[in-house]
Amino acid sequence: MSLIDNTTAFKTNVSDGKSLPISINNITKTYGKVPALNNVSLDIKSGEFMTLLGPSGSGKTTLLMALAGFIRPDHGSIKFGEEEIVLTPPHRRGIGMMFQSYALFPHMSVFANIAYPLKILGRSKPEIKAAVAEVLETVQLQGYESRHISELSGGQRQRIALARAIVSRPKILLMDEPLSALDKNLRELMQVEIRAMHERLGMTTVLVTHDQREALTMSDRIAVLHRGKISQNDTPDRIYNAPNSAFVAAFMGESSFLRVTVTDSGYTYDGKPLKIALNTSVGKTGLLVIRPEKLELFSSHVEHQDSNHFYGILERILFQGDSCLIFIRLADGNLISMRRHNTHVGHASLPQVGSQITVVLPESESIIVANDKEV
Ligand code: ADP
Ligand code: MG
Secondary structure, eight states: OOSSOOOOOOOOOSOOSSOOOEEEEEEEEEETTEEEEEEEEEEEOTTOEEEEEOSTTSSHHHHHHHHHTSSOOSEEEEEETTEEOTTSOGGGSOEEEEETTSOOOTTSBHHHHHHHHHHHTTOOHHHHHHHHHHHHHHTTOTTOTTOBGGGSOHHHHHHHHHHHHHTTOOSEEEEESTTTTSOHHHHHHHHHHHHHHHHHHOOEEEEEESOHHHHHHHOSEEEEEETTEEEEEEOHHHHHHSOSSHHHHHHTSOOEEEEEEEETTEEEETTEEEOOSEEOOOSSEEEEEEOGGGOEEESSOOOOTTEEEEEEEEEEEEEOSSEEEEEEEETTSOEEEEEEEOOTTTTTTSOOTTOEEEEEEEGGGOEEEOOOTTO
């Protein structure tokens, strides 16, 4: 359980007719002996954009498939609004889907692809025609009805897949790695477009991704999965800035970790007291999380108030275009890294490799987490 209070800036908690809340309770799914999901509970608000984020094999697809109805959990409950749907077949759940494994029909026209879910629902021809034209406008491909899928670019195909997912105006939209086949620029453009569409249409959305930046960019809230459990369920800001475990901290970006001791009177590293903003570990040891961009570097010995100071030798500078990654060897032998943005003079003004330096971590950025990385 997260020790951090789950607060979100999200506005609404009731269904407005365009969306439904989702309540997942104690879902377990085991394949053979391996639990893919281990007693997972998660509440998703009406109209919320929730991302399931985690490394490969952490159970993201299994959880999304349970929401879609293609996987039946061993036990547990899933509610859409007030309705228990764990035994409801997929086509009766009223969801839109955009899955990698649920590809477009390549030999059919754009119209036939998008019309498909409406045909299954038995809608009339004029109704289907109007709905397809409207949704093509939503994905900015108006007039593309008669094109064949094979005549479209990768980005256009993703927009058609999205159009098909939302054409029936579902109250819940489920997406599993929908952008992973696209190159970086197109992927980033589509992230913004899908998020904007979500804001216009307001449906409850669950996205699966293993891409941290994608999750941070698109979501109201992120559930980080690790070995079939939710490690942390929080806003993007808190997932990044207040990770509740070393696993989440390491998965969500570059960090160095320093082993600290927790005593009755406070925290120490290498025998020296530390000023700490947040401690989510329990017990006598923990890891101080150091994000490279939170450190400041000084070529002299400084003592800033409300900060922690580390003294060491500048060991290595990697030039990476927009920034430099700098490695610092601390007195006790530990290596930490920091990032500094390259202004026009930035690179040139760094201290020499081999020189004595001070790095400063503000107290407000000093977080201790449990050492669960190897768990
Ligand atoms: P993710 O989408 O996060 O990569 P999955 O939900 O696909 O993870 O898988 C979670 C775990 O369940 C993995 O260990 C995976 O190997 C296992 N798994 C998934 N589907 C099956 C299956 N059909 N049969 C056996 N094991 C499976
Ligand atoms: Mg998957």
